[in-house]
Amino acid sequence: MEVMQKLHMNGGSGETSYAKNSSVQSNIISAGKRITEEAILDMLSNHLSADSIGIGDLGCSSGPNTLLVISEILNVIYAKWCLQGCGSSPEFRVYLNDLTTNDFNNVFGSLPAFYTKLKEEKGSGFGPCFIVGMPGSFYGRLFPTKSMHFVHSSSSLHWLSQVPLGLDSKATTHNRGKIYISKTSPLCVLEAYLIQFQKDFSLFLKSRSEEIVPKGRMVLSFMGRRSPDPAADESCYQFELLARALMSMVSEGLVEEEKADSFNLPFYTPSPEEVDFEIQKEGSFILDRLETFEIDWINGNDGNSSVSEGVYPTSEALSRGHGHSKIIRAVVESMLEFHFGGHIMDDLFKRYGDIVDDHLSKTTPKYIVLVISLVKKG
Template identity: 45%
Template sequence: MEVVQVLHMNGGIGETSYGNNSLVQQKVICMTKPIRDEAITDLYCRTTPRSLVIADLGCASGPNTLFVVSELIKVVDKLREELGRQSPEYQVFLNDLPGNDFNTVFKSLPSFQKKMSDELGTGAGPCFSREFRVLSMAGFFRARVCILPILLTASIGYLRDLEFNQNNKWIERFHFQLLITASTFHLCLVPELLESNKGNINIASTSPQTVIGAYYAQFQRDFSTFLSCRAEELVAGGRMVLTFLGRRSEDPASKECCFIWELLATALNDMVSEGLIEEEKMDSFNIPQYSPSPSELRLEVQKEGSFSIVRLEVSEVNSSAYNDEFSSADAYNVAQCVRAVAEPLLVGHFGDAIIEEVFRRYREILSDRISKENAQFINVAISMAKKG
């Protein structure tokens, strides 16, 4: 599967769009605000930046796209007022894969700029006039960010320090990076499975150990590359915060990270049994995502060696987008949330003719199962500092 070509959120503003089905993701963003604020506060109070570059990498589209950007700017603006500093210049980079709906994002920019100017007032200085710049770029996260950020699942804030290299050309070193993702860690490709993951579309309780091992090995390779790229970009002492939907358990097949995909697989398998989907097609479909545990993240950070861990926290996010307790009415919302993320992958593999039926069945299965299982999403947040 060519992940770069098919992995993106549903665009537009319609009923199945990511923008209208990302309230659970917004919960995660709000819950991780304290660790984000702590990191940027610590960094900003130790520096006097003239330019603050905020890159939302893996920005998708909808209200969450610029939400973290606005929150970061508000924290910095309050700090600069308390410290008696001038407002920095703000540059915003919006990054995602080529299939992302950048048009909808850019249509929202005028209202975003006006809202921030109104909230911050005249003290914000030039940051929302001619010195406020927004750029977009498409790419995957297996390379360095630098001038053209190429990262997949993130909202990242940078404090930039420019210096000359040996060839007398400008290079960039970033003091601060914030990666906020409300999904599992996207793998750069579906791992090469040594045997069939029959009946499953991701790691599941019935997956063979070789399949689980292949997913974990792919995660290790991808996350190590990710850390190495970020290490090249950060000055000594620079900060980075990452958040993932993950798991508490050491079992990669734990229901706390796999139940959503297991229930979607149930809907697909029912259609296989009725001859609506080819069994071979089902057996060859696997979603390129991995939900890491705190210990797995800690191990990879230690092995790569460029960062020290400042904080590592785990929290629960209720699967209901609106209430503290799940009700049958929320099955629709959860199904729509999953559809907004997974539909492009399903269409790329099975075609679009089955999509409505798949998610009709998925909603029914969710209504019956998810409330009984008291389903919670597990969020893992890790704050790191670049070693000297």
Template identity: 45%
Template sequence: MEVCQVLHMNGGRGEQSYAQNSSLQRKVISMTKPIAKEAMTNLYRNTFPASLAIADLGCSSGPNTLYAVSELVKAVDEVRRKLGLQSPEYQVLLNDLPGNDFNAIFKSLVGFHEDMRKQMGEGSGPCFFAGVPGSFYGRLFRRKSLNFVYSSCGVMWLSQVPEGLEDNKGSICMVGKSPPSVVKAYYRQFQMDFSLFLKCRSEELVAGGRMVLNIYSRKSEDPSSKEFSYMWDLLSVALNEMVVEGIIEEEKSDSFNIPVYTPSPLEVESIVEKEGSFTIDLLDVSQLNWNAYDDEVHQSEAFKDGGCNAAKILRAAAEPMLVSHFGESIIDEVFSRLGEIVNRKSEEKTEIVIVTVSMTRKG
């Protein structure tokens, strides 16, 4: 599986789109907003730049993309008004892999500008937008061209499926029953990817530039704990049921693995310190439920039931990878079964852990 080609959220605004099924990710942005706001406020107060270049990495599409950006811009505008300063101009650089639905973002920019004018008035500096397709596990921007980097729920995705997963039969990711070789392979890939991510951002940020990352995480130091892998593990159950019934070939199922790793807070901290380009200003851990539902995202009342809602959230992210590997014909059946499985296990806790790390580029 070529991750760069098949890893993207479902586009458009249809029933299965990420735009309609990203309530959980919106809650993450909302919950951690004070940390991003503080980092942006401190950056502005320390430098008072005439222009600010902000990059959102793994921006996806839908309401969350411009929601995150708007909160960062409003944080600056609040400070500059209190101090009686002229507004900076904003360059907003939206990054995701080439399969991302950038057109949906661009179509929503007129409404974004109108909303920002209403909220901040005519005195606020202009926002210039650009889409930047490409993997954030490589250079994306000119050297020392960014002031602020933001990424929410993106860095858990790896640059590739780790090598050496042949023994991970019956599972599509790293879970409790995965052999030690599989656990080591996933962690090794995350170490390499996250270190490269930090190195690339350090080259693109100005000295003193800030970066805030929200990363799906786990409390346990056991990499195979089921905190975030819980839903992926249940997806494995659905696929395994279909193997038993002869709907999916066993070999086809065994060769499918998800390129995702959820680090512990300690792992995030140790890799940042080892790479050496950033100072950690704050590392915070929060949690929410897989079945999080946000009324700000207009979903049908029918999809508030826990299993269906959780299945739709996962489908918005996983469908392109599954289609690439299995074809389209099984997709509806897979996620229908997943919803039923989640409902059967409704008594189990399905909490997601988020580690938020706020960093400053060393001078």
């Protein structure tokens, strides 16, 4: 699968859009908020005299979460500047990065209101803020050398640059009946996913090391797992259930079995040990913090806040399982549609919602989120 061309969150603002179905991702951002604030303040302690601050949000997507992150980062920096009595704040260079298929039009359309709010809240002491889109893969260089002071990425690094080698061909069926790692996946599948993660994460770190100034900071939050077993339910069960929905269509002759067997998601949920190993091996960053959080499948709650509003539409006809189905659909539909065609999407996610409803009647599943804070050596 050509991930750079086919992976994108559902655009627009319709019922299946990412903009309307991204509250779980919002709670992932909230889970790492304290760590993000601490990292920004540490960065400023080393770069308080900078005339221009470079900020990057990698995997920004579109919808309400995009500028929420940037707003919170700017708030922390400006509050520190005011507290230090440093006069006018520096100028801010803000780069919003995602793949070229991202709905940047949606993001750019919200910028005028964002700038107006900044001006009203911060006043004349707030330095110029220049926000630009930076399309491209973060598995490679994006920014000029030593131009960035703070880089943030949330709910993005669990996506790989490609389907692991050996699983990316219609001629291979190593992972028959599945779309990701599962308890029945052979060892070669688990190894292929780990190797691809190691390659991608190492390249990500190397690329950022060339772009971030010495003692600059980076905070990354993404799906992971606590278990050393990559097939543990905490890391992959949502896709185990989606595979069941897909295979029910295969059994009814609605989807070709060969096509189903050749589809695998470019996704990986690493363990803390795997993340730490790659950071130490690449060698450009000091791992300052690594914490794990639990996020509910259903309401996106991180356990420290009330249930978020607007996670699902208020229609009584929409069950919890079908609400969850809409969240997953907003994220993976582009890849499924490319492989299978758009004609099966409504049926597939209806079946998935039914299966999730049954699963929720027996348990309360959680996502595991890793939040890591890194310091550029220098």
